[in-house]
Amino acid sequence: MRIISGKNRGRHIVAPDNLPVRPTTDLGKESLFNILNNYFYFDRVRVLDLFSGTGNLSYEFASRGALSVIAVDSDQRCTNFIRKTAEKLQYSQLLVIRQDAFAYLKACRQKFDIIFADPPYQMEGIEQVAELVFENQLLNPDGWLVLEHSKEHDFSDNPHFFQHRIYGKLNFSFLVNMTDEENQTEETDNE
Numbered sequence: 001m002r003i004i005s006g007k008n009r010g011r012h013i014v015a016p017d018n019l020p021v022r023p024t025t026d027l028g029k030e031s032l033f034n035i036l037n038n039y040f041y042f043d044r045v046r047v048l049d050l051f052s053g054t055g056n057l058s059y060e061f062a063s064r065g066a067l068s069v070i071a072v073d074s075d076q077r078c079t080n081f082i083r084k085t086a087e088k089l090q091y092s093q094l095l096v097i098r099q100d101a102f103a104y105l106k107a108c109r110q111k112f113d114i115i116f117a118d119p120p121y122q123m124e125g126i127e128q129v130a131e132l133v134f135e136n137q138l139l140n141p142d143g144w145l146v147l148e149h150s151k152e153h154d155f156s157d158n159p160h161f162f163q164h165r166i167y168g169k170l171n172f173s174f175l176v177n178m179t180d181e182e183n184q185t186e187e188t189d190n191e
Helices: 026-037 056-063 076-088 101-107 127-135 180-190
Strands: 046-050 068-073 094-098 112-117 139-149 161-167 170-176
Touching (some): 026 056, 056 068, 056 076, 068 101, 127 139, 127 170
Parallel strands (some): 046 068, 068 094, 112 139
Antiparallel strands (some): 161 170
16 A cells, blocks of 8 residues: 655555455555546545545545545554554544444534545445435535445436546446535536
8 A cells, every 4th residue: 555645655554464454456546536636625625534444545635635534444453553554644634433434424513525435345235325425414515425336336326426437346436515506507507
């Protein structure tokens, strides 16, 4: 696992073998950040990383200067590893929370610019992530929910769907919290 850009660019992080994770590949992560880079100034964003596993994405956001990053995972081995790594890399803006991601979304009252969710591919009900994010209004205007998922899942019917990208076995679906103004423009364009 490698940090691609920012203050710790090129830094390799080795996670313990006993973590129950499937980290996003460096190619997938680089592709994702190339897309996000066209829409966000990383030093102005607040990020939520759900099912954070090794913390791979959290470190990348923190390295690029994100205002705040909250990493949520239910496995104590994962959260302990993320805490130690964040301390070592001096990411004071990275907060680690050990909790079930769905429970966190139900109770959360903060708003984010980017929410990244990488649930286990075989997990039942991952579409609930999108439902909870939008029902609880957890995204700022023009904020993005990025879901990493297997090819079996399709989010194109979601009213917030923006685009879908495939990188080998890796799938990213992007859902956007459009402002009312953008929704009106889109409706006018469709008439």
